[in-house]
Amino acid sequence: MKLSLESLIAGVDQRWKRMHTACALRSCQTTLLMRSVPQSRGGIRMGELWYCSVDCFVKAARERFSSLPARRPLEMPHNPRLSIGLVMLSKGYLTDQQYRFALAESKLTGEELESVLGRLGWVDEWQFASARAAQWGYPVLGRDRISQSVDADIPMTLLRSFSAVPLHYSKHARRLLLGFVNRVEHTLLHSIEQVTGCRADPCFITPTEFRYQMIRVTATQGSREVVLDNSLTPAEMARTLGGFALDVIAREASVAHCQNYLWTRLSGKSRTIDVLFQSRRSAGINKRDTFSSLKEEMRSAG
Ligand SMILES: [Zn+2]
Incomplete structure (x- = not known):
């Protein structure tokens, strides 16, 4: 097999880049050498971003929690055409x-x-x-169609808040069928995709079906959820996340805005935790703005 010089250089360059993926926090104090040794590479990955340590992850979160962007979250109101x-x-x-x-x-x-x-x-x-x-414009689940236990990976707090319940989950296809009682909450569908990488399709069910299915829904083994209200300061919120990240030895973090919740999932090798920061509109500071743009802001943190 003949190798050209260009392909050889490209291969070396790729390996070099893999070895030297830098911490996404620009003010990171970790030395280049520490960040360059692949075997010692722990840190926390959040989408395309990688933070070399919990400290850097917390600093990025704190900085952005502290800022109050003027942008409002993307709302997707839906007013049905017919009453x-x-x-x-x-x-x-x-x-x-x-x-x-x-x-x-x-x-x-x-x-x-x-x-x-x-x-x-x-x-x-x-x-x-x-x-x-x-x-x-969505389907209604036929009568007597609900009979499955679903290993849902969605915080029960969110399911109860939006009267939604998982009805079917295909791990292979990464698809989740979610039944709503009153209205389809698009922010929930969107946040499920962001956090779990699983596409969520909505349908409608009756309140009775909802109650029965909620009993069947079993929490995923090894995962738990914590709900915190907005009395925390941005620094406290970030520190809290850091504490949980240490607790589960987090390697991955994902974050999504779901109406008045900031849903953060921290995943370690064997444990996962969902941390939900709940904002209340009555609070003076509009944290909905902060929440919605956190991910985007953390992207440019540093
Ligand atoms: Zn760092």
Whole structure:
């Protein structure tokens, strides 16, 4: 086999680059020599970024938690084109008379039409799920289709918050079917993809199906979740993450914004922890902004 000088140089160059991947924190104090020995290379990887130590990871997190970017998170509001009443009318779940009565009742009391319909008891919960599915343009799970235990890798706090539950998970295909009760929360779907690398597809289910499936959902062995509120300062938040990173001997970190949560997953060789920082809108500082851009900001940390 004939090797050209160019291919030889390219090969050496690639090996050299692999050996000398620098810490993403520009102010990193670790010497080049320490960062250059492949066997001693621990550190924490976050997407394309690599921090040579927990200290550097914490510093990058603290710096960016401390900043208050002006950018707002990308919201994906969804206003269904048809009202749920009209969908039910078109599906024959309501008569014209019932629809008009519910509409008048809603206007009179100021109640949501959905609440009025629920109170009047003219439609069952499966018809509600079916109507919501038609509104949102997603499928509704057929009756009696839920019968699986799912080894979900999603924090229960998020599932409860958004009334969503994993229904089927294909490890091979990296696909997750997620059932929603009230509305499809796109930030949850997006954050699942960011944190787990698994594509999440939505569908609608009934509240009863949701309750049954939540019981079946079993937490992944070796993983746990911690929820912290926004009373922590940016430095405390970063230090807390650092503490958990040391605890699980983290080698990988991923972070995603999920509505009013900052979801950070720290994965070690045998243990994983999900750290959820919950922000409340009533707090003076809008941490939603901080959260949403953390990943992007950590990219340029240093
Ligand atoms: Zn470093």
